[in-house]
Amino acid sequence: MKHIFTGLILTIAAASVIGQTTKKVLFIGNSYISTNNLPGIISSMAVADGNSLSFDSNTPGGSTLSQHAVSTTTLNKIDANAWDFVVLQEQSQRPSFPDGQVQVDVYPYAEILVDSIYSNNSCSVPLFYATWGRQNGDQQWEGINTFEKMNTRLFNAYTYMTDQANGMLSPVGIGFAHVKQDENAVVNFNDLYVADGSHPSMKGSYLAACVFNNLIFNTFSSGNGFSPTGLTSNEVSYLQQVADHVVYTNDSVRVDFRPLSENTFTVNTTGAEITCSPSIVNGAFESWDFGDGQQSTQQNATHIYSTTGTYEISMTTSTVCYSDTVKEQVVITTLGTTEYDQSIFTVYPNPSKDGSISVELPVDENYSVYSVGGKEVYKGRAGKLELPEGVYFMYFRNEIRKVIVL
Template sequence: MKKLYFLFILITSLNFGQVTKNVYFIGNSYTGQNNLPQLISDIANTTGDILNFQSYTPGGSTLQNHAADNVVLNTINNGYWNYVVLQEQSQIPAFSTSFVNSQFFPYAEQLANNIINSNLCGNVIFYMTWGRKNGDTQNCTPGSYLCTYEGMDDKLYERYMQAALDNESMVSPVGKVWRYIRTQYPSLELYESDGSHPNYLGSMIAAYTFYTTIFKKDPTTASFNGNLPHSEADIVRNAVKNVVYQNMDVWYINAHDINTKFNYQFTNAHSVQFTNQSSNATTFHWEFGDGIESNAENPLHTYNADGIYNVKFTTNTCGRSTTKIKKVNVGSLETAEAQKPISKIYPIPAKDILKIKSHKKISHLEIIDISGRKKDCKIIFKNDEYLISIKDLNPGNYFVIYTVEGNSYSEKFIKE
């Protein structure tokens, strides 16, 4: 009897804190190389955690390819995933601003929206890759930042961070850990002979970075070395701890891994319509930053004075209570209108297609009716314009809600 009791205590202690995550990896050969998802699973096994995964990694694939691939879309739509990892083709996010605005950000947003809408308790992780060993020699022109590892790596960092910010997603900063190790341990080789793909050590860096991002645990508590010497595996674990685990807020791992979401729009200079965007929420609590609170799902709140207010919205969603905080800048309507980044919205009234021109990149775009309900409208980006299909909307007044550089704006239009 004592032996059975001891065995029960041992099993209980071994399983304490066990975490299971279901993750879908979408990418190309950078993810497929050395079977990255399996390496992450092997690491998790040493801490008693479980990674259930699927992956889709055709060589050279882009997010644009994936956004039109029924295999990807059907798997996302299973609604099974805690996280879906998005990895772009290795060069694209480092290209010019105009290129990434048309070829990277729109498809990152399209996939992210699909993931969030289909997986009510899931989230997106962007796989931040690394600069090529000697820069992007295929696209290097004299004086271009693409000609060096550092220049290319800086742009990849900038674009993946922007994608995560725009889509309220997380970043697995593999490229930053690579850079740390390249700087601190220059004798260690991370690349295959092509100067692009990861060798086994490079993939282990990626695996430990993802383990820490997904499970939010100290990587030095894991013991999987794979084919690495113990000393190299320790270098990887400690590097990931320094760059990722001790700086999780930097990579939005805490801030964006929540299920509470909301948006807002000004109805006049001081009145704000707040709209819950959380899925399956059972309770709602708003703190508007001026001492007033509400338990309504979609409250309309009027501020008595100009100012910047921290609005806190707490819901019980997906079995846990989480809080989202946004800054709301309340001021004169004329000032707010003058600062809006949309340069043209037409035709007004509109019948079938609403067109929007903006002199800044729009990271989030949706249509809501006057009661705050989101409407399902197809949105495409073409020839520097956003085209929104509104032919299925009933005639009446609607709002375009959009986000630029982390700030939310609204435009009213009429559907005829």
Template sequence: MFVMQTIKGDSLKVLYLGNSHTFFNDLPQLTADLALSNGDTLIFESNTPSGCTLGHPQNGHLYNSTSLALIDSIDWDYVILQEHSLFGVIDYYRDTYMYPGARSLDSLIKLNNECTETIIQLIWGKKYGGEHCINLSCSIEFEDFAHMQDSLTAEYLRLADTLSCTVAPSGVAWKQSILNGDPIELFYPDESHPNLAGSYLTACVYYSVLFQKSPVGLPFLAGLNPEDAFYLQQIADEVVFSDPEQWNINGNIPVAGFDITQIENTVLCNDTSINAGYYTWDFGDGTTDTIQNPTHTYYASGTYIITQEVSTLCHSDVTTDTVYVKLTNTSKNIISDYNISVTQGDDSGLFNIFSKYSEINQINIYSLDGSLKYSKYLNGIHEYLLDMNYLQSGFYILVVSSSDGIKTFKIPH
């Protein structure tokens, strides 16, 4: 389930750890300018040394003191990791440095703040594909850009799945534009780095992923002509939001939801939320619960709003539904087990306590804060009429001591 946000004025703190592919045309600032043009705020820091990798000992962010200090500097909302453009297609560098480096950096990010989300940038391939080597390790011979991009996409999605993190599918957006007939040149003359249009498309992807809002129609054009900028905005929107689950957008965020089955004055709540770790229910009559699928009985006619809040350690979501209760019986069975039943009579302050098998020896009434409100010693009887009219309206704890043991009930008055 994915819901695109529409509220303006969001503010995010984002750290970019990349290399020259992020440095070219100041990609973080382009993304911030896009956000600002829609009333959103992107507070960012970046470290993007040329040729930097995620986990290579010679030039990896994992070993870069600036990168490590930035990770620990504040509680980031997101940290974006951008790997060397060739590591994803050369087996040795992918398996030895890219995957282990991403895992280690993600662990450090979570160590600083377990609620920070890691985003993996899905980089684009070389303009014409081809074979590419680093030292003695080489990729396969790619037929063209699309062939190389498909390989990169598969590896980056596998990495993101391993880390359970979000993907920024910039390379997929580049592929879609190129397959559309390549109407706008995205590459710098070196056929690897982005020109301004390529960086703008990537910024539109970032804005869509970070703020979960469409970039289409945003007035910031970065100096591009309006037709080109609008086209690139549309490409980013289509790639990100046509299948957000593929990129794991909101993949770790809980979304509340439940169905209700009502049987007279009793409701059965069936949880349909996703990604929830904890549940809090408010039934609108002063009672709550924390189990996943609660059952609740109302003891007065009326309209009640049931509120479900689902949460994780980092996020929460709330939804509500309304039930209508009309009691038709003048006597209501409040609660019972195999032996003891408690029934509320026509006068809502009178309760009949009946023990089918054992003898009732004592009855205590406590308020919800634990204060004793009433105590009665009984001489082994099976039925007792309890008058609570002198107590204020609310919920109370009834403790019945019998020859069968001690039973506790929560009763309304």
């Protein structure tokens, strides 16, 4: 079951962007953000998609969260705007250090900054920047002396902080790992770094920007028209695809730890009929989308499909700050059940192109026709009907037919 997150005023699915979206983002960290002007790259990507990024930052080289937690500059910047997102990035090594040290030197200060963020605006989202392991790891400790070891510890620490903050995670380090593991990578893993084996090259920063672009604007980076200086079109396309994979299709990576991400639902299928039952842990139920053009605002909903196939069912829930959509697929392999024998009650043509409908019943009894909104538009036993364009449900005894007029 996948979650498609929708932030604040953005309520469309991740695959489509309609009109201009403006997001306000504050970046708090150090040189991993300022190198290559990461916020500027994200802004350029936003413009290429017809969006807008309004941002500010405080990123002195080598800064730690403990320093930011007592920095007047940082705290004033947090209070200066009703930010949609506040990006938090710790010094590049600290989250990978031994657990006892991280619990003392990192986690308490992340909590202080998160409290400041929520105190300023309860709808701001703390967005943790999960950075990458160094190219050859950190040799000062055996537990992080390879890229893989260091990267794993960084990811786990940032995931913990994100979970505690009910925030979101930008798993850029997982993107670096994907490139390293990809035998067909268009971009060489070593080329994600500059000579120090720590800071990002333009390719590394662009990969990070693609991940952030996906999260901030609830979109896909593939196809974005902005190309940084020094990257070929093939490299741009590849890094965009890596970011999309990490955010949307890598099941081992969770990016959304906000409360609504805990909401789920189950689907029971009988023939062409489904029954959807939500489990709402936080927020409020909004609506169902059954994947065939039909929706419902009934919390425990029943729906009947008119054709076989694979459908994606979506459940949307919301709070005052944002909405979240959970999706799950259902496969309809048969349209008939023992209760709904197609030979008993026949409606044709369906769909109808001119509104003319023929109805054949086994006995001379009444049937009813309802609009998709639940209004009864006909009751009787006529063999022919003229219906305006729309979707209808015809009821006879215990049978239901969905009728479409084009």
